[in-house]
Amino acid sequence: MSAPGLSAATDDVRLPTGDSNVSFVLHGIDDVRYEDRPVPTESSDNDAIVAPKKVTLCGSDVHYYKEGRVGDFIVEKPMVLGHETAALVVKVGRNVTNIKPGDRVALEPGESCRMCPDCKAGHYQRCPKMKFAATPPFDGTLAHYYTLPADLCYKLPDNMTLEEGALLEPMSVGVHAVHKIGQMKLAANVVVFGAGPVGLLTAAVAKGLGARKVVIVDIQEPRLQFAKENNLVHDYYLPSKPNEGEAREDYPRRNAKEIRERFEFEERGPNAVDLIVDCSGAEVCIQTAIYLLGHGGTMVQVGHGKPNITLDYQTVVTHELTIKGSFRYGPGAYRLSMDLVARGAVNLKALISHRYTFRDAVKAFEANHKGVGQDGKPLIKAVIDGPEADEKL
Ligand SMILES: [Zn+2]
Ligand SMILES: [Zn+2]
Structure with missing residues (x-):
């Protein structure tokens, strides 16, 4: 083994x-x-x-x-x-x-x-x-x-x-975020922002627990390639940079649109993004996530960033989004992590x-x-x- x-x-x-x-x-x-x-x-x-x-x-x-x-x-x-x-x-x-x-x-x-x-x-x-x-x-x-x-x-x-x-x-941080806080459903489409160790593990947990599609997003391509090569995710995305003169509030919206087009994610239904876990803490990632989530979707915040950020709350309301914080891990997380590794679902x-x-x-x-x-x-x-x-x- x-x-x-x-x-x-x-x-x-x-x-x-x-x-x-x-x-x-x-x-x-x-x-x-x-x-x-x-x-x-x-x-x-x-x-x-x-x-x-x-x-x-x-x-x-x-x-x-x-x-x-x-x-x-x-x-x-x-x-x-x-x-x-x-x-x-x-x-x-x-x-x-x-x-x-x-x-x-x-x-x-x-x-x-x-x-x-x-x-x-x-x-x-x-x-x-x-x-x-x-x-x-x-x-x-x-x-x-x-x-x-x-x-x-x-x-x-x-x-x-x-x-x-x-x-x-x-890994238990990822299990807690995906399973307990995010309540990931079977065959969910999941996007993870941030390909540091916790992001990689969170993505691998979502995949191991049976997500339909897991995409990881980061600005460091070697980390994305690492995730793909080691089967921790189904696919990855390297965002384009903000255009010259592009307004700060326009970039996340465009970024989300480009991700959606690349993976044929829709705004509703079985091809929508059901769950996003942010492991970056970066404001622009959180802003992008709000536009990328399918209607009724859930966003789980794991990464720590600056305390105050600007969010399009209008979209949160009209798309009925759920935003939840996830801290460390609670009952059952270690057991589930250990089981996923022991049976080869997460490498x-x-x-x-x-x-x-x-x-x-x-x-x-x-x-x-x-x-x-x-x-x-x-x-x-x-x-x-x-x-x-x-x-x-
Ligand atoms: Zn730690
Ligand atoms: Zn206590």
Whole structure:
């Protein structure tokens, strides 16, 4: 089932020796250090102590490293980075039955309070007390050990690698947007704006869940070609540039018309665009989406952009469009992601473009920031190995 070099059998499955908890810690902008943090010894009854083995980098990790903040989340004290993680289970509390030491698991890195109205209503992603890995002030997973509630550990099927396990985190963002928030229907026509990792994964999820046609839109052609070549989408679109002297409000309308013509999308009926997911956060993409959506269609916003944008609300009204926000992921997202990968409906393997050891972690952050690996090749996703089993400061 697995591609050469990526099979489960080649993953490092040695457990740590237990006397060191070397961690990759952000102290300030461009200031990361290796520190030996206390080794967790006893877990509480429902927790698991795990050893992270593969951590893929996310835009947010890089923003904290380069800017010290993401929106209102500001790094005010040293924080371990990393949150997209697959790990080996080291120790479990006495109530834990879903995993056991030695198991390979994907980590869902957000612990909600389980008590508030949103948690109780099944929307734990909205929990105001969420403790999310590598979101200040909570430590992330680039460390020898990490402790979390055991129900946030998902045992990987034998045909999935630890690298694929780490990618379930960003993939779950796509599952939440397409399935839970977007309520994608069978045989839907779907357009995804933005071909960064989350956009690519969102498009792949829509295709894997049975969309009729999935088109991805971006201004970087190599990323679009990557999506097509790796079967993550049915097709892609590279928008034309604004014409000289073209009014700002005219361009999105023309852009939408050109996309519609190119793919023979209609304004209504089975050939209309049913669902658009914006993973770019760019104002012009959101404006275009409003004109591109079929009447009665749904637009889901995943990408973060500037807080205030101009929208043609008249079209929203007369076309009866629905606009919804989607944040991280909630109940069931990891399970569905894992299932889609395990049965081959979504292929994650191609997304890992660059690999780094724990000692080279800073190189991964720099490459991710530039969007290009040290080999000169475009970076899609970088993965960092956890510390070696016996690695110390
Ligand atoms: Zn992420
Ligand atoms: Zn809560």
